[in-house]
Amino acid sequence: MxxxxxxxSKRFLFSVGYGLKITMLVCLHQHESDYERIDT
Structure with missing residues (x-):
């Protein structure tokens, strides 16, 4: 038991960490495209 x-609990922590990593990557990607929009 x-x-x-x-x-x-280990699986839950792993999935949470994985989700955070994906969220950070998506946010960074959106910020980069925002900067490109400002430059143009």
């Missing part, structure tokens, strides 16, 4: 909970 305890091992299963530990596995689930």
């Amino acid at each position: 305890l091992a299963k909970e530990d596995y689930m």
